[in-house]
Amino acid sequence: MGLGADMVAPIEVRNLRRTYGDVVAVDGISFEVAEGEIFGLVGPNGAGKTTTIECIEGLRRPTAGQVRLLAMDPSTERRVVAERIGVQLQESALPSRLHVEEALALFGSFYRRSINVDDLLELLALTEKRKTAFAKLSGGQKQRLFIALALVNGPELVFFDELTTGLDPQARRSMWDLVRQIRDRGCTVVITTHYMEEAERLCDRVMIVDRGRIVALDTPEALIDSLNVDKRIVFGLPEGQDVASLTSLSAVSRVEQNDERVLVYGHGDRFTGAVVNALEDTGVPFTDLRTEQPNLEDVFLSLTGREMRE
Amino acid sequence: MTRRDGPGNLTVVDRGSSVTVRGLASLVVANLRLYVREPIGTFFTLAFPVMFVLIFGAIYGNEPQDMFDGYGSMDISMPAYTALILGSVGLLGVAINTSSYREAGILRRFRMTPLRPLVYIAADVTANLIMTLTGMVGVLVVGWLLYRVRFEGQAVSVFLAVILSGTAMFAVGYLIAGLAPNARAAQVIGMVVLYPMLFLSGAAIPLEVMPDSVRTISDYLPLTYVVRLLRGLWFGEPWGSLLLETGVLVGVLVICTAIAVRLFRWE
Numbered sequence: 001m002g003l004g005a006d007m008v009a010p011i012e013v014r015n016l017r018r019t020y021g022d023v024v025a026v027d028g029i030s031f032e033v034a035e036g037e038i039f040g041l042v043g044p045n046g047a048g049k050t051t052t053i054e055c056i057e058g059l060r061r062p063t064a065g066q067v068r069l070l071a072m073d074p075s076t077e078r079r080v081v082a083e084r085i086g087v088q089l090q091e092s093a094l095p096s097r098l099h100v101e102e103a104l105a106l107f108g109s110f111y112r113r114s115i116n117v118d119d120l121l122e123l124l125a126l127t128e129k130r131k132t133a134f135a136k137l138s139g140g141q142k143q144r145l146f147i148a149l150a151l152v153n154g155p156e157l158v159f160f161d162e163l164t165t166g167l168d169p170q171a172r173r174s175m176w177d178l179v180r181q182i183r184d185r186g187c188t189v190v191i192t193t194h195y196m197e198e199a200e201r202l203c204d205r206v207m208i209v210d211r212g213r214i215v216a217l218d219t220p221e222a223l224i225d226s227l228n229v230d231k232r233i234v235f236g237l238p239e240g241q242d243v244a245s246l247t248s249l250s251a252v253s254r255v256e257q258n259d260e261r262v263l264v265y266g267h268g269d270r271f272t273g274a275v276v277n278a279l280e281d282t283g284v285p286f287t288d289l290r291t292e293q294p295n296l297e298d299v300f301l302s303l304t305g306r307e308m309r310e
Numbered sequence: 311m312t313r314r315d316g317p318g319n320l321t322v323v324d325r326g327s328s329v330t331v332r333g334l335a336s337l338v339v340a341n342l343r344l345y346v347r348e349p350i351g352t353f354f355t356l357a358f359p360v361m362f363v364l365i366f367g368a369i370y371g372n373e374p375q376d377m378f379d380g381y382g383s384m385d386i387s388m389p390a391y392t393a394l395i396l397g398s399v400g401l402l403g404v405a406i407n408t409s410s411y412r413e414a415g416i417l418r419r420f421r422m423t424p425l426r427p428l429v430y431i432a433a434d435v436t437a438n439l440i441m442t443l444t445g446m447v448g449v450l451v452v453g454w455l456l457y458r459v460r461f462e463g464q465a466v467s468v469f470l471a472v473i474l475s476g477t478a479m480f481a482v483g484y485l486i487a488g489l490a491p492n493a494r495a496a497q498v499i500g501m502v503v504l505y506p507m508l509f510l511s512g513a514a515i516p517l518e519v520m521p522d523s524v525r526t527i528s529d530y531l532p533l534t535y536v537v538r539l540l541r542g543l544w545f546g547e548p549w550g551s552l553l554l555e556t557g558v559l560v561g562v563l564v565i566c567t568a569i570a571v572r573l574f575r576w577e
Contacts (some may be wrong), residue, residue, distance in 0.1 A: 057422070082424040089422065092415035095340075097347040102340060109336040110423040112329050116321035123320070136548075154322050192467070 008037055008071045008156050010188045011056060015065035018051050025051040027212035028065065033190060038183050040203030041192040042296070044306075048212040049192045050090075053159060056190075057087060066204065070156065083111055085149035086158040086187075088143075090165070096135035100126055100145055104152060111153035114170045124148045124178075147178065151187075158182065160191040164198060176202045196296035200224075208300060215303045223299045230265040233275050235289035237262050243284060249274050262286075334429050334436075341437035351407075354398050355445045359391045362514065363452045372457035377518045382547070384457040386516055388450060389540035392472065393548040394513040395445040396479045397533045399438050401504040402497070404483025408434075410493035412577060413519040421576045431484070439476050446472070471543050478559045481566035482532065488573025512537040532562045 011033035016028040026048045033039045042050045054060040056067055058074030058081055067074060074081045094103050101117055108114030121127040122145040129137065137145065143163070150158050160179065164172040172195075177203060183189050193199055199206045200220045208216040208223075216223055230253055236259055237243065246255050246264055251271040256263040264275055272291050279286050303305055325332060363384065372382030411417050420430055431449055453459040466496070490496035508514045510524055511533035517525055528534045539555035549556065 011380045059421075079424045079426070082422065087422040089415065089418060091420040094416060094419060095344050095411070098340065099342050102343070106336050107423060108323070110333045110425045111325075113322050113324045116323065119320045123398065154320065 002064055008068075009033060010070055011039075011190070012068040013052075013056065013065070014067075016052065016055060016062050016067060017064040018048075018055055018060065019063045024212050026055070026062075029209070029212070029214050030065075031214065031217060033188060035188055036183065036186065037204040038179065038189045038191065038202055041190065041205040041209060042194065042196065042199045042200040042206055042300075044194060045207035047209045050161070052209070053161065053192060057081075057085070057159065067073065068237075083113075083153065084156050086153060086155035088146045088150040088158070088160045088163065090161040092146070093146075094134040097129050097133050099133055100137070101130040103145065103232045104148055105291070107149050107201055108152045113154055114152050115154050120151065123222050139166050140168075143167065143175070144178075151182065155187060157188045157190070160189065162193060163191055164193070164195065172198070196300065200296045206296065208296075208303065210300075210306075216299065220296060223296060224294055227294050227299055228267075228300055229253075229298065230267050231271055231294070231296040232292040233264040233266070233272060234292060235262055235279075236260050236287040238285060241284050243279070243282075243286075245282065246275060246278055249278060251275070326463070330426070330429060333425055334433050337425075338436045338440075341551065342440060345423035345437060345441055351403055351441075353394055354402065355441045356448055357567035358398070359395050359445055359449045360452050362391055362394065363387065363449055363456070366515075367453075367456055372459065378516065381460065382457065383516070384453055385460050388453050388459050388461070388542060389468075389544040390513050390516065390537050391449045392442075392446045392540055393475065393511070393533060393536040394508060395442050395449075396472070396475050396536055397504055397508060397511075397513055399442050400476070400479025400481075400483040401486065401507075402483075402500045404434070404438060404480045405490070405496045405500040406493060408484060408487035409490050409496035412487070412575060413493045415577065418577045427574070427576075435480055438480060439473060442476055444473065444523050448517045461544060464546075466541045466542065467549065471539050474556070474559055474563070475539065476490060478532065478563040478566070479536065481563050481570055484570035484574065485566045488575070507531050507533045510519060510534075532558065535559055535562075 005132065009032040011031075013032070014030050015028050016026055016030070017024070017028050029048075041052065043049050051060065055062050056069055056074060058069070058078040061075050061296065070080050070084055098106070101121065101300055104120055106119045108117065118127075121130055124147060126144055126148065129141055132141075134142070134145070147160070147163075150160070163179070164175050167175060177191055177200070179191070191198075191203065203220060205218060206216075206220050206223060207214055218226070237257070239260060241260055243257065243264075244255060246252050249266075251268045251274045252264055252266040254265050256265075266275070274287070279289075297307075318365035345355075366387060367384050372384035374382055378386050381530070419524070421499045482503075483500070486499050487496050490499055510520075510528050511517075511531045512528065513533055517528055517534075520528075535555045535558040539552050539559065542552045542555065544548075
């Protein structure tokens, strides 16, 4: 991770194990989260994500193994840790008649340091809703309020649990922008999600968890590359035109042409560029060119032999 | 204590060490606001007892009666209705509020902050006591305006007794919240315990008009001791002659708190 000797990773987990009776929720996992990264915990429901996060937050004691959060033991120093982290919870609520600005002021008062309410309202685009009661907010507005609450103490580290569940695609994208903004302010971000697309687009590194174990941990690009599956370029071509010459390119492994549709398979970083350049050079009138890539969904399928499903 | 921070230009307020007191104060204020915005809670605490004064005042008036040692029906109803408020706030308000906050995940949200659980409960108790005292003042004002009700005790003693009785009744409420699997169950348990007790303890109707069998039952109800303690102090009896009542309420407070603490769940 390139951490200097004087820098401690915000999160260090060593051989974490947590059982509930006979059920093993987390089965000996180790990882570190580096300062300033967006780290994603991905896996199907019941994979052990929530238990892992709760052990890190100090809400649960590990059955075995160690957790260090900001160089402290979160289960014995919960209140000190709570001052410095922010948490957005998947299943939580506020009193239904509490107004947005009141909630921010109230929760801010629990911390030694807190962010000015007006600034938070502006950051989360809630200024117009400041006097609205919690129960009257839309799903997306509630989610933004919970993010504001997670940021109210100006944390060094925030946890977002299933941040975009239940949001429409547009709201989800603006939420991703917001998470990037938060990270750009110098905050380390840990998210859990079961949307593979979210992990792929948003996270610097992704840890895929299944049945209480880590099945993969790397950047989304590296995880996808490790699959060694061909990318695919698709485009339309008028009848009578021929693009068989593309097979001479080293990045291209094969070309399929049927009726007016062409599929070109290949790999490597130069693949797309090489194919498009070759098409331009030969001057064939291709249309609607798009690339199709393997994604994290495929990674999960290949590593676990199962589909990721909600 | 205010400064600008880092890349985002967010203003940060740094409060140093006064955070517990500040957290407590802002939580009390928030609770009071929510109380006032909640029509049902406000009704039971503020309007319901005043309604009792108007209805039972209209029925019985406030003529001095031998049965009440020369006091009128409304005179002795002032401490009794205070007990009625304490009982309904504790057994219904605290029980339902705590369990529904838990069910909705509101307690879970509080748990993620540095707020101490004890501070959370202290704020809840304080807000409920303030509402109870407000309800009591409402009853007194209406009672005085309509019937010139008498008060012969020491205000400080009555105030202390309200706090003791209140914390004891609220502890029963937390206990119910701990026992109940959900908010609906807490409401049912609260009502089943509260409503018979209101009528069998002398809080709603003086025990003097009740048959002996009812009085026997009343000896086993905690709210009876709230009524007796408040009524005794209200008319100038010394604490020394109310040791049984005080002892029972301290006992209820200690035992219910001990069990409620064990049963308390954030989620």
